[in-house]
Amino acid sequence: MSMLHFVALAPFIVAIIIPFLYKKFRHIHTGWFVLPVPLLLFIYLIQYLPLGGEAMEIVENTVAWVPSLGINYTVYLDGLSLLFALLITGIGALVVLYSIYYIANKRDEPLNNFYVFLLMFMGAMLGVVLSDNLMVLYVFWEITSLSSSLLIAYWYHKEKSRYGALKSMLITVAGGFAMLAGFALLYVMTGALGSATFSIREIISYADVLKDSPLFLPAMLLILLGAFTKSAQFPFHIWLPDAMEAPTPVSAYLHSATMVKAGIYLVARFTPLFGGEAEWFWIVTGVGLFTMLWGSVSAIRQKDLKSILAFSTISQLGLIMSLLGLGSAALYFDIPNAGSVYSVAILAAIFHLVNHATFKGSLFMVVGIVDHETGTRDIRKLGGLMALMPITFTISLIGIASMAGLPPFNGFLSKEMFFTGTLQSMTLDIFNVQTLGFIFPVVAWIASVFTFIYSMILFFKTFTGKYQPEKLDKEAHEAPMGLLIPPIILASLVVIFGFFPNLLAYTIIDPAMQSILPGLLTEGEQFDVKIYHWHGLNPELFMTIAVVAFGTLIYLNLDRWKETTFFMRERDPLNAFYDNGLDGLVTGSQKVTKLQMTGLLRDYILYMLVFIIGMITWTFIKFNAFQYDFANLTLVPPYLWIVILVIIAASISLPFISHRISSILVLGVIGFLVALLFVIFRAPDLALTQLLIETVMVVLFLLAYIYLPELKKIDVKPRFNIFNLVVSIGMGLVVIVTGISVHAMRNDLDITSISEYFIENSKALGGGYNMVNVILVDFRGMDTLLEVLVLSIAALGVVTMIKLKMKGGEDI
Amino acid sequence: MEILMIVTAGIIISVSTYLLLTRSILRVVFGIVLLSHGVHLLILTMAGLMGGSPPLLTEDASSYTDPLPQALILTAIVISFGVTAFVLVLGYRTYKEHKTDDLDQLRGNGDE
Amino acid sequence: MKTNYLMLHTITRIVTFIILSFSIYLFFAGHNSPGGGFIGGLMMASGLILLYLSFDLKTIKRVLPFDYSTLIATGLLIALLTGFNGLLFGDPFLTQYFDYFELPILGEVELTTALPFDLGVFIVVVAITLLIILTIAEDDS
Known part of the structure; x- marks a missing residue:
């Protein structure tokens, strides 16, 4: 640690x-x-x-x-x-x-x-x-x-x-x-x-x-x-x-x-x-650029300061993402010099990451101050705050200028590098860039124009124009110092990084680049990360100038389009997918639930039985598991025939008896005959238990349904249901088929039963001659303990149901 | 003999399944009781029948009936008694609350 | 019409005594011949049920003033504590021990820790059976 x-x-x-x-x-x-x-x-x-x-x-x-x-x-x-x-x-x-x-x-x-x-x-x-x-x-x-x-x-x-x-x-x-x-x-x-x-x-x-x-x-x-x-x-x-x-x-x-x-x-x-894969390059770059465009275009129609910043953040994240995508081509080794050309994009990505954190952080804090001091973030209500909140105004001026990519702030530097990255990406012919590469600088430029426009909206709508105190909840005034210090620190970082970008060059940017693009440099070498303000009259500079010119032009004409649907609909149209999707999911799952949750016990049991039958049948067919072995059958003594025939007859008659006491007695008869079977099959403990349980059970049944007068009215009419019959016969067949196969396999495989252990050790380890009892209290004592626990819970449940009667809706 | 017992167990389970699917609570309880009988017989049969003397060492026999399934069934008998008692009282209370033992009438509302 | 249950009462007195003694025998014999906690417990429970059936609830309540829910807890506790016995000797939970002792009058007797465990089971079985049946029987609403 x-x-x-x-x-x-x-x-x-x-x-x-x-x-x-x-x-x-x-x-x-x-x-x-x-x-x-x-x-x-x-x-x-x-x-x-x-x-x-x-x-x-x-x-x-x-x-x-x-x-x-x-x-x-x-x-x-x-x-x-x-x-x-x-x-x-x-x-x-x-x-x-x-x-x-x-x-x-x-x-x-x-x-x-x-x-x-x-x-x-x-x-x-x-x-x-x-x-x-x-x-x-x-x-x-x-x-x-x-x-x-x-x-x-x-x-x-x-x-x-x-x-x-x-x-x-x-x-x-x-x-x-x-x-x-x-x-x-x-x-x-x-x-x-x-x-x-x-x-x-x-x-x-x-x-x-x-x-x-x-x-x-x-x-x-x-x-x-x-x-x-x-x-x-x-x-x-x-x-x-x-x-x-x-x-x-x-x-x-x-x-x-x-x-x-x-x-x-x-x-x-x-x-x-x-990195170095064509898919990665295209997906990351493409999604990033498109997000940048979408975010910046959406931002200009927002009326809420925080919404503008939110879409601006989306757009800027797209920018960084696209730069990482472009830069990943540096790892494509087949092209000489690819590394040095494309690493510029990575450099720009890291630099912009830092810059974005500083200027966007300060802008969010400024918006928070405006919200805090005026009570609203709606640009239609705000205006003229320049004179009232001079410090806030100064901070936002710096932040917004940096966001718009104006010199001398850090945003300008990273935006220039962004243009460089997109322009240079066209020069190499890998990943089919030569055919579609011209899109990069074009999209980047358009998005930058919109970025410039929303920056102007943010600035002018808030701080210039007419102060409208009647629309505000509070009297606007400058914020307390504690609210101002953090954005001031961030704004000063914007300025410092703007003037001295190389403070970051070898301290942060180079190590980060080394971890993103390993293997491009030999040991001890460093990336060329020096950042310059002036590159001469290159295309990037002209692009920036064009951004400012076009942006100003569009901003001045913005009022003309104010009434168009584009500006009226602030919410992103894609929200419809989410909202409808979520609604559909909820109603859909409700429908599915309603379909299977019928509230009928019979249906729930049917689902389980049909599944069990299907599963076992499938297993039998899949593994061809059915076997039978009628070779060495033992002779069935006549008394056993009688017992079994009575059991079968009694069972089958049970559904047809509509008289309550008769059915309880028939059930009792079956129970006692099962006890008799246990005697025949040499299970004395079982026979005793079964006899006693059956006695108690009959008393219980009679008590519940005879002792209590109100229950006498029950009249059960057996409702013949062909489907129920099919399922029950299927269940019986599955049991029979499984039983016969297991019986046949048992003869085939000659398995030694784990019971040998109990037979040999019940005297030596348990100190008893009755193996069943030794298993119950010694070898498998834990089972027995939990069993009596289950019984106790059942008994307490019975007591709860009868003694603590609660009406519907009543709570403990 | 084993085959006969398996078929018997199958028939009992068949009937009990049918009872489980009926509308009357009392019959469902009968079904549960009968189902446990069927399963107990099946387990006992699977372990082999008449394989020797009862599982008591005092018998001093050369081979004994398998004691393990007997222990399992003993546990199962007692547990099924508990379960039956619980379900029976549940049905009894339901009848007293709702004046019916018809499961079709006892179904809940759609939004429950 | 007042029914006279003289026959039933007389026979019940004798039979119940036999059943209860037999149930105790079954309980102790359990380790070596058919019987044990479950069977003994059920036997005792059915004997007591017979008492309750032939006499009325109030009479027997006076004779047997047990709270069966407390008995369930007692039985469970006995069984559980027997289980901890094994832990004292560094063995797993619920390890049972047995040995043979020479006692006066009885001669050589086998004493097992399984017996108190079975006693717990016995008490629980008696208590839950009676609790369930009496709860239903007492329900008069």
């Missing part, structure tokens, strides 16, 4: 203590107890950064968990893990600080729930990025889905919160399940090589061999499904806008900066395995 194991577990441990602290120190905001956790973890993790420009040291440590199944809690810290871990803890610390001022410590505010879920998420997310074992990763992955859903439903009295929580849960968990199947396939594939493993690094080391496996493509698709649902890629993105019902700190943290990037992480982590 190293310190690194503890990193992922620490939030969980604190989460256990939080409820007690909440109860004990009610007047202190619980957030203050939580804040040290991410802060200390962040400081601890920073030590692993290669600050001196040297190569990063990779840390690995294993604790055996379920070694027999190959499940070990292995922490593995390389550049990629470190990048994410720093994001999780860093943004986490800021978000916790922000939440302390955002969610007031009121009487009925369940702060303990909030922070327990948040810590749970933090720990699980750290677990996802630090685990090397696929099963451990999966467990943590599902905990992030769960805690995300719980946080969305934090204000669970709101119907929309519950809807959003359920939706995010269903979609991400379904994806996670697909991912689990993918992991299982990987395990099977490595198993075929003779060394089944869940370790990601070991699997990657087999990449060359695994590529030939027929399961390679299914595994890839299943894992991508998990990544796409988590990272809100088209068409699974529909859960993210509804997740905005969560408190804003949660949206800033989970649904823009960290959790939705888990899918990005997964794709990046598996790039060494799947």
Whole structure:
């Protein structure tokens, strides 16, 4: 157990203590107890950064968990893990600080729930990025889905919160399940090589061999499904806008900066395995680009600030995803120089990941401030806040400019690199890029135009225009300092990374690239990750200028299309699939349930009997198991004939007797005759028991149906039902056929019975001469103990039913 | 003799199945009792009949009847007594509550 | 019309005594010849049922003032505790022991831990049989 194991577990441990602290120190905001956790973890993790420009040291440590199944809690810290871990803890610390001022410590505010879920998420997310074992990763992955859903439903009295929580849960968990199947396939594939493993690094080391496996493509698709649902890629993105019902700190943290990037992480982590494959390249790039386009186009018609940011997040995640897809071509070895050309895309992906976390985090916090101080997030009600909230205004100016890709902020740099990546992808002719490659820059450019437009909407509708106090619930004013500090920190990071991008170059970006693209470099070499502001008058710059020009043009004419259906329908049309699908599932399962749950005992018994008959018949036919052996039959003595004929006659007459007492007596006769059979077949204990039980049973029956006067009225008319008859005869035949076959096989196989043991040892080990009794009280004493327990429960049930009479609907 | 016993058990099980499928609770209880008889006979037969003297070492015989199925059946007899008593009282109480022992009339509502 | 049950009562007194003695014999004989906790218990229960049937419930309740649900618990507890006996000697739960002892008057006697276990079974069987039957019989609503 190293310190690194503890990193992922620490939030969980604190989460256990939080409820007690909440109860004990009610007047202190619980957030203050939580804040040290991410802060200390962040400081601890920073030590692993290669600050001196040297190569990063990779840390690995294993604790055996379920070694027999190959499940070990292995922490593995390389550049990629470190990048994410720093994001999780860093943004986490800021978000916790922000939440302390955002969610007031009121009487009925369940702060303990909030922070327990948040810590749970933090720990699980750290677990996802630090685990090397696929099963451990999966467990943590599902905990992030769960805690995300719980946080969305934090204000669970709101119907929309519950809807959003359920939706995010269903979609991400379904994806996670697909991912689990993918992991299982990987395990099977490595198993075929003779060394089944869940370790990601070991699997990657087999990449060359695994590529030939027929399961390679299914595994890839299943894992991508998990990544796409988590990272809100088209068409699974529909859960993210509804997740905005969560408190804003949660949206800033989970649904823009960290959790939705888990899918990005997964794709990046598996790039060494799947990268270089045409399917991977096209799916990841295609889905990413399309999501980017879809998200940015959808964003411009939103009226809610958080919805705009939600669709913007979807779009930006698409951007990062497509960059990872483009960059994966670097691992295609057949083309010389592919590595250097395509690695630019990976560089851009990582850089943009960091940038997005900073500017989108700050923007979410700003929106939260606006919501907090004015009481609304509707852009139709807002306006003119520039003068009233100058600090908030400045922060959002920086964030939005970065999001729109304007110089000199970090968003500009990564957007330029994104254009470079798409443009360069056309130059190489692999994966049929030469025919369709021109689409990449075109789609990227269009999406960027829309990004620019929604950025302008976000900015101008909120801060410029006319201040409309009559539409607001509260008097707008500047937020308290505590709410402002976290976004200020993030905004200053935006500026710092914008001016000095190379602060990140060799500390974070290069180690992360090394883990995404291993094997491209020789030992000790580093990627060329220097980021420059000025590349000369190249196509990328002209693309940016065109984006600004077109974006402004469209924005100015936006009012003209305000009344079109496109702008009127805010909800994503794809939601119809989810809503109708869910409804269909519920009504469908109700129908199926109603179909089989008829409420009739007879039907339930019939299902079971028909299944049993079918199963046994099928087994007999399949294995051709029917045998018979009438060779050495013993002679049946005449008295046995008489007993058996009476039993059969009595049994068959039973259904036809409509008189109650007669049927009880007939049943008694059968019971006593069975006892007689036990005598004949040399089972004295059985015979005694059967005799006594039968006596008691007859008394019981008579008591229940004669002793009590009200029951005399029962008049049972046997209802002849041909189907019942067929099933019962079938049941009897199945028993007979099975019995005869077993009897024949018994003669064939000459099995020694386990009873020999009891016969030999009942005196020696049990000290008794009556073997049956010795078996009951000694050898199989546990059975007998449980048997009397069952009897006692039955007796108590009887007492409960009669003595503690409860009317319908009554409760204990 | 074994074949005869198997057929007998089959017939008993057949009749008990038919009783289980009827509408009257009392007959269902009869069915359960009869079913346990059939199964007990079947188990006993499967172990082999008349294979020796009763499973008492005091008999001092060269071969004994298989004691294990007898122990199993003994347990089963007592358990089936408990089950029968329980089901019987259940039916009795149902009749007193609902004034009917017709299972078709006792079926619940659609949304239950 | 008042029915006179003199015959029934007289015979029951004698027969019940025989049945009860026989049930105790069956219980003790169980380890070596047919009998044991189940059979002895059922025998005793049917003897008592006969008492209840021929006399009325109130009379017998005065004679046998047992609470049968408590008896069930007692029986279960006895059987269970016998099981823990084995744990003391490091053997699995419910291991039974036996040995032969020379006792005054009785001579050589075999004592087994299976006997108290069987006693638990015996008590439970008697108690549940009577509990079920009496519960139904007492139900007068």
